[in-house]
Amino acid sequence: MFVAPDPHLTRPDLQGTFGMVASTHWLATASALSVLERGGNAADAAVSAGFVLHVVEPHLNGPGGDMTALIASPADPVPRVLMGQGCAPAAATIAHCRAEGLDRVPGTGALAAAVPLAVDAWLLLLAEHGTWELPEVLDHAIGYARDGHPVLARVAAQIASLEETFARAWPTSGALWMPDGRAPQPGELIRNPEYARVLQDLAEHAVGPTREARIEAARRRWREGPVARAIAAFQEVPHRHSDGAEHRGVMTAADLAGAVARLEPAATATFRGRTIAKTGPWGQGPALLIALRILDGFADEELDPSTEAGAHRILEALKLALADRDTHFGDGQDVPLAQMLSEEYIASRRALITERACAGFRPGRPGGRTGTVPPLLTAEQLATAGGRLPDAATGEPTVRVGEEVRGDTCHLDVVDARGMMISATPSGGWLQSSPAVPGIGFCLGTRLQMTWLDESSPTALRPGARPRTTLTPTLVLEHGQPVMALGSPGGDQQDQWQLLFLLRVLVGGYTPQQAIDAPALHTTAMPGSFWPRTWTPAGAVVEERLGEQVIAGLRERGHEVTVSGPWSLGRLSCVTRDPATGVLGAAANPRGAQGYAAGR
Template identity: 50%
Template structure:
């Protein structure tokens, strides 16, 4: 790899915090300076990101995280992904005239998981009080923050919808009747009031943990749940199909839900071990891709060359095909994860990678689960409007309005070696109307369910949607070393895979790796409404070079060249064996920053 960097890799020994917005990174490091640990910092950063990147996440969204607790000497997964409400049945949604769950509106909502996820992290792993971690977010909501251009543009593009159909959103996001101007201060006083009231209620009890649990009660069984339930009883709003519908989420759904800790899935890769979430997220596709690439000679390929790019793209096509066929909530479906991650399965699948781009969807065919592979092929064929694989179906989907948001990411490492990689999302300003009096919207994660029976991703009450959110944590020589991740929906594990391979097989300077040209596949069935597949299509940054791009086209890839510096929002933090801390953040969009000393 050529040594090129847009900014220095941040180094130190005290602590590092990196995220997709400079204000959140600064807040996180500020809490480290005050004596907090990585978990305190991550929680504060998460709440600040809800304020300053409201088009990408909010309090009504969700948060998965992978953490290393130095006290426990253990890697754990935090599941802050809410499940489907009790009223969310396939029959109900079909009766609404739906074949797909809309990408916005009230039927797209599952139980909000972000708040309880952050609270569980703070209670079990943090050291600071609820007030200390919430005050920065309250400050920016009350006093204002400079509006990002993309926030301003998102609000402007939705102005007519807000004014005509979602008046509570217009009231919040369009003070004075227009979108806030880029760079000007924007305030969300209703959200600040919500958090202040929550703190007041929490502080009626004594003790750090008791106050955190009191706050959880206020959100899921108290005044916040009552406001959400009261609004949803009567609300009937425009969704992504252009029709008005009521939701099915209730206060009772919130009252019975809580975030929890899980064991990670882990795959060895040389002297590394990569930890990911279970298949209720797409996280295992990165592990599957690594297994495939072990057998594809990836370590011997120039990391900027066409061979590397082609081989990684083809491996990801195979892994994502398995995602579409087999992933889902393992609490309700026997996901064949052990088989999918096995070396012999990867060895056989790797033989499908040739010198030419595949235009087929090719999930592995597992004994007893052949119908799932067939269904995945049929869905991909339907969404692409072409035959994909043998005997695939051909009906096309209706490509309706698509107003979806994206995601944010946080990485923190403290002086004690604690690590956090978290990927909050959902509850976007685009997802649904603002709940009156609360200052935030609900999520639209239910769009990742299918309205067909018998699939791991079939809509059903209590099931978690198979989300795209996928933080990463990696060990080196048996010790926690690297926290990394990115927003980007279906692209998250693609960009993370490229980052990890280039880091392991090439440069160890993380900033140089992040700055290198990125690419991804759009070949497989998308996770977001309207669930489109684009066989053979890939996107790549022009800095990859005209010769490489021409060779990829010659191999049969449908190459879409992006604008310069337009792909990926990676951030990363590392702790070397000697205690040196390092951090980096993408220059793309000019808002992600790493802070440390």
């Protein structure tokens, strides 16, 4: 057990037996719970909430983006990954980007767009595991898009920060998000009638002799119908990207027609007797497994994130795991994950952790493979070299001293009375990603910025290959039964914040809400997955609530510490189930006053 946490929780740990939902927006949580109340199962509820998130958190995700999820149930306890990460279009090549004068994939604009797969993935989840018809599931999202919803302060602020970009460079986005020529005010009703019509069209084309056939018809309509034609046509319109130049996109109707979500086996590892399930190494998920396996060799009292020594060990383990991620993970590669999770390899990595912070980048050699080390460039070096630093239109989280994280991802967890458990992390297609496509109410995502313009890299830009996504939901199983679903927005920080949660719950004896409320930290000592992809050797970011003594101790050990606001890091949520009693639980993040859990 760790030192007792602060007994004053921001909200209670919810418990019940009927169903539980936790997400990054209260309207998504309420929508999912209403589906459960009307007889839907966890899959029906998750899909309904997923489409609501497209509408109410457009700065964090959209239909033009991606999603990954994990699903398991007592009846089907083998965890599976719902793979909704789109791949690079056929014409998205290193040669093309080089010909455009680029040395890395931009952070905004259509050249950075993977083929959108979020919508197809949600529909696949409904077809494979749901019970409801598509029109019923889409009803909440259609209503919020058509009739309006009170806009979040953060959405309003994001639009306001982009007024000049929208006015001068992305007029289609200005027409969509500033229809009156101004950014909306917090709480003002905003509408997206174009996206409402897209969803209504999908519902109307869900026809066929069986429920599965009807959903499949809607999937074909999405991939081949008016939405796909509009996206393909808009690729011909040059627009400003994050490098400051104008480029056209390269996505075609054929790319969109061939983009199909699928279910895949999960990658798993054991920690303190529990099985942790993640995506395969085409995503960053197994980095959490590596970090957990490294830390599994320490005693319980050595793993408390709220102590100087515990925080130090965690940061050092994360650096090692992320170095392996950046050097070895990738799609379509023969990734030696089994070797990276082997006892011998993990022991060799654990032995590298000393009492001092390492300022180097130390990938291992699993199976004797050296891999390809990515470019290691600090923000100062990039600026000196004349590189362009992020502007208001860039993507995933950044942290500045005293400021909060800007997250560009959502998360959703659902468990129903039968024990079906889903953890989903939708993202991409943010309103700040690229110009809105006329007539459909959303823009394309920018996930290809996670690829390198280097043929030797395991995450090189390759037609048909998935970028190494940061979307990384988690399932925990005990004795073969799912007991917890969790996740967080946060880009490179997603697995880092989840690691703190798992240590506090599985080792430290915290309740889920106590673990979510506890002070957070993460390392920045790895190349960022988001443009301009810089790193901070020995970098660590901590919430100031960690305490002056712990922060001073970390600095004495050699960590380059950035102190963030007291409630600024992490947006975790989770649901739980006790297989012995059937009691369900849920907890959600208080940071940003936006995430909510509900259930009964």
